[in-house]
Amino acid sequence: MATSIFRTSFVKGGKSLATEYLLQMKDVSKEYSGNRVLKGVNINIKAGEIHGLVGENGAGKSTLMNILFGMPVIHSTGGFGGDILIDGKIANPKSPRESMELGIGMVHQEFMLIPGFSITENIKLNREITKENLFSRILGxxxxxxxxxxxGQDSREALDKLGMSIDEWLPVAGLPVGYMQFIEIAREIDKDNLKLLVFDEPTAVLAESEADRFLKVVRKLSDMGIAILFISHRLDEIIEITDNITVLRDGEVVCNLATKDADVHKIAELMVGRKIENTNMDKTFIEETEDEDCILNIKDLYVDMPGEMVKGLNLNVRRGEILGIGGLGGQGKIGVANGIMGLYPTKGEILKDGKPLPLNQPRKALDSGVAFVTEDRRGVGLLLDDSIEHNIAISALQIKEKFLNKIVGIKMMDEKAVREHALSMIQELDIRCTGPKQLTRRLSGGNQQKVCIARALTLDPDIILVSEPTRGIDIGAKKIVLDLLVKLNKELGMTVIITSSELAELRSISDRIAIVFEGKLEGILAPNASDVDFGLMMAGEYGKEEVS
Incomplete structure (x- = not known):
């Protein structure tokens, strides 16, 4: 283990004596298909500093980290503007290997360990130590x-620095999640030249006790002179652990501030405060009453969806409303719709029109008039190598047995009916395509999303659950998709439940917005409620000031 990060001329008491910054990101910008997702971002971090990076989903954090780590997605889409400086020298890494050679490490939210390997083999992966033998002396x-x-000695040294007494030769498979997190860190600090370590939502999968231990390790790394870039939606952790904070919003830095001058209230407001085009400001917010007409009653709902667990949520959905479900990443908002549809193990009680909706049975949910547009349209929602018309018809064929003819007692798909329905949907939803036989893979993101919605509508639902409807599509397409949901609600009287990481789009179309925090309903707000209220509710701090 090299000692470059322990240079006494550079570090004293864990904090940098030099005035120069270890990392400087200067005027960093990035476009995807003409959409500017980063707009002149500047971040400066000193050696030994713990620097927090916060922002809503879609604020640009992931793109910024992809640039810093030289990910191929950046360079295959035209590169980026601005410069990255390490120790005052322009670096601009073009690959993850270059980033690692510059001393940049990253612990991802999703673990990068190989289960079949031992802890040592994972720590030393691609940096294995070899020794001479008789054959190598002869054959090379x-x-x-x-x-x-x-x-093993190197791995033991790295684990000891983290206070882990676990045997370094144990297999990774079957270890608790918390141990895997520390093994990821051990792999990074075992590298010879580590200067900067990036943590992306590091405590999202950890229990409270594990998270506390993890934060102590982060401080220890800082005391070793390693700079830490700490990305988290848990604002209390950001306040507790960091020295300075950068807040991103819509691809721009809205504030750089010392943590001592910040609090959860202030950070939350900076994250969500924005000017938005809102068509909902004239709507009257009506408090819940016992006798209101509810199409869906959710009681004590638990959903075991990894990373988005629901832990005892209660929520009533009014007939004919657009209900937004929001919250920070990993708090459970995505799990609600997936649980209603039975796509992950679920318990609790769901009533539709006053009657129990069978749990863990997706087909029963569809039969009951509930349709779902998944957040993963390319991975789950679409048959990418099939035609538009077949994508639109497939669920109705399987669930409702629509578009079928009996020929000599055998059910056959009615190609003509499928084609006519697809043409109708293409016209109604304005799907931009060459025709119903075009492969969905060749459509733009916005038009792929419309195909997903068309498939759901073909089931003739009275409730449509739409999860992250504008993820990965450009600004123009976003508006079209949101306008379509409003149209379904107003013209067909359909109840729409929209889950989104973008608060602005929830506020633009919803009648009410339910905020989920730590797997439970934190509260319901009007779309024109203050940015402060939304920020506090998303951080789990709403109402605490009054209580204290």
Missing amino acids: PKMKTLDLKKM
Whole structure:
């Protein structure tokens, strides 16, 4: 283990004596298909500093980290503007390998460990230590063998720095999630030249006790002189652990401030405060009453969806409304619709029109008039290598047995009926395509989303659940999709439940907005409620000031 990060001329008491910044991101910008997702971002971090990066989903955090880590998606889409400086020198990494050579490490939200390997093998992956043997002396260095003893010693040293007493040769498979997180960190600090370590939502999968231990480790890394870039939706952790904070909103830095000058209230307001085009400001917000007409009653709902667990949520949905469901990433908002549809293990009680909706049975949910547009349209929602018309018809064929003819007692798909329906949907939803036989893979993101909605509508639902409807599509297409949901609600009287990470779009079309925090309903707000109220509710701090 090299000691470059312990240079006494550079670090004293864990904080940098130099005035120069270890990392500088200067005027960093990025466009995807003409859509500017980063707009002149500037961030400066000193050695030994813990720097928080916060912002709503879609604020640009992931794109910024992809740039810093030299990810291929950046360079295959035209690169980026601005410069990245390490120790005052322009670096601009073009690949993850270049980033690692510059001393940049990253612990991802989703673990990058190989389950079948031991802890040591994972820590030393691609940096294995070899030793000479008789064959290598004769046949060359390719015949060297692994120096397992030295690899184990290095791994033991890295684990000890993190206070982990676990055997370094245990297999990773079957270990608790918390241990995996620390193994990821051990792999990074075992690298010779580590200067900056990026954590992306590091405590999202950790229990409270594990999270506390993790934060102590982060402070220890800082005391070793390693700069930390800490990305989290948990604002209380940001306040607790960081020295300075950068707030991103809509691809721009809205504030750089010292943590000592911040609080959860202020950060939350900076994250969500924005000018929005809102067509809902003239709507009257009506408080819940016992005798109101509810199409859906959700009672004590638990959903075991990894990363988006629901933990005892209660929510009533009014007939004919557009209900928005919001909240920060990992708090459970995505799990609500997936649980209603039975796509993940669910318990509790769901009543539709006063009658129990069977749990964990997707087909029963569809039969009951509930349709779902998934957040993962490319992975789950669409048959990408099939035609538009078949994508639109497939669920109704399987669930409702629509578009079928009996020929000699055998049910056959009515190609003509499928084609006519697809043409009708294409016209009604303004799906921009060459025709119903075009493969959905070749459509733009916005038009792919319209095909997903067309498939749901073909089931003739009275409730449509739409999860992250504008994820990954451009600004113009976003408005078209949202306008379509409003049209379904107003013209067909359909109840729409829209889940989104973008508060602005929820406020633009919803009658009410339910905020989910730590798997439960934190509260319901009017779309024109203050940014402060939304920010506090999303951070789980709403109402605490009054209580205290």
